[in-house]
Amino acid sequence: MPALLEASGISKSFPGVRALHEVAFSVNPGEVVAVLGENGAGKSTLMKILAGVQEPDAGQIRLEGRAVRIRSVGEALSHGIALIHQELNLATNLGIGANLFLGREPTRRGLVDERKIAERSRELLARVGLDLDPATLVAELSIGRRQLIEIAKALSVDARLLIMDEPTSSLSQGEADRLFGVVKDLRASGVAILYISHRLGEIVEMADRVVVLRDGRNAGELAKGGIDHDRMVSLMVGRDLSQFYVHSPHPAGEVALSVEGLCSPAHPGRPLSFQLRAGEVVGIAGLVGAGRTELLECLFGIAPAVAGRISVAGRPCRIGHPRAAIAAGLALVPEDRKQQGLILDMAVGENLSLASLSRDSRGGLLDSAAERRLSAEMTERLRIRTPSARQVVRHLSGGNQQKVVLGKWLAMRPQVLLLDEPTRGIDIGAKREIYALIEELARQGVAILFVSSELEEIIGMSDRALVMHEGRIAGELAREALGEEAIMRLATGRSEAA
Secondary structure, three states, X not given: OOOOEEEEEXXXXXOXXXXXXXXXXXXXXXXXXXXXXXXXXXXXXXXXXXXXXXXXXXXXXXXXXXXXXXOOHHHHHHOOEEEEOOOOOOOOXXXXXXXXXXXXXXXXXXXXXXXXXXXXXHHHHHHOOOOOOOOOEHHHOOHHHHHHHHHHHHHOOOOOEEEEEOOOOOOOHHHHHHHHHHHHHHXXXXXXXXXXXXXXXXXXXXXXXXXXXXXXXXXXXXXXXXXXXXXXXXXXXXXXXXXXXXXXXXOOOOEEEEEXXXXXXXXXXXXXXXXXXXXXXXXXXXOOOOOHHHHHHHHOOOOOOOEXXXXXXXXXXXXXXXXXXXXXXXXXXXXXXXXXXXXXXXXXXXXXXHHHOOOOEEOOXXXXXXXXXHHHHHHHHOOXXXXXXXXXXXXXXXXXXXXXXXXXXXXXXXXXXXXXXXXXXXXXXXXXXXXXXXXXXXXXXXXXXXXXXXXXXXXXXXXXXXXXXXXXXXXXXXXXXXXXXXXXXXXXOOOOOO
16 A cells, blocks of 8 residues: 655755755554754644645655645645644633634534534544543643644544644653554554654654654654664764763862741642752652752742742842842743743843843943853854844754743853753753753852652652652652662652652
């Protein structure tokens, strides 16, 4: 049988940028094909071409052996191709059923047939493992359930090929596991899936085949038996990354942060005590809901502590607001850079100078020369890939957006840097650059406390790790004791001691 979809010679250029050059790949019915590559490798452009969002400059697309031209999203849907964006496209003020059939409502005697919508919605929801009332407002659903609603919406148009772009980037582990189950069921029913993810562990688990892009070209392909982390990384970056984590332990300095009996509003009965020394990198591990983000928000004054003491460089601090935390020498890079770390419609230079406005202002007016100097310094230091400091930050890749958030705080020369999921949603190359920056800051004496859900990251970058379980520190692991089994034992509450 011919492939469900076969693309050959696909090329696409934008002013000054060649996004794709003669890319070729195929996907068969009931097959999960992962498409990998660093940010800028051409993955998104290729997916948009298949989904009718953009047209290629050259190349051919065949469906079941027949050449087709896909000029719009509507044409793609008519061929059974549906793209599920990373940023979900649901009307949260409408019910589930209304979203599933928005713009395609069945009618009866000239009126919307609500009964048919409800019946068909229940069938689609059952197919993705959800037992919900079709009248339920989407606003009331978790991100994980909304992701499944998007899949049900695609199935409502009889999609034969689902394109899933970073489907688990905002999901808890439980929600991700449910999604994986749905993907496996769809594969068993003959639906083909193109799967994009920066989480390589997911690819090993889910993919039947891996197609890797690098600089807009085919870089290689891996079959089921040959899919592993090192091979995927090597194809993506074109070199062996045996030294991927660049951390090298070195003697720590004086105590930079001391926390005694700290209780966050989320876990008022679970006091936390620990110390962090200058030049030390300490990871915080734990399962979703363990209280890791709540700890960082408490330290930074977003959710002031209900009890306990905080000292920075030996000085007791009362941190009831982020302004107090900044004045004490703390900085926080939040988990959600788009919502909490950046003003997306402002320029790179303006975002980089946000935290320094009071310092770089004269007589209440912004010192434009100081802002330009800061922007140039941080762009060069962090190797932020942008045409200019005037580029709107929403148009940068995820990795470069994360660098802008880091640069904003590094301009303040913090003593303690708090990082919440610092490499979430960025590609393998950008991750390595972030790791190198963390190492550089530690050598300069900055104390770094970081939360990560990737155990490899905790193990690779930490001098030691604090493992949280249900709002408390379940144990501490020295670098030589760090391992996935030891971390998970503490994270699941199966052991009280390191």
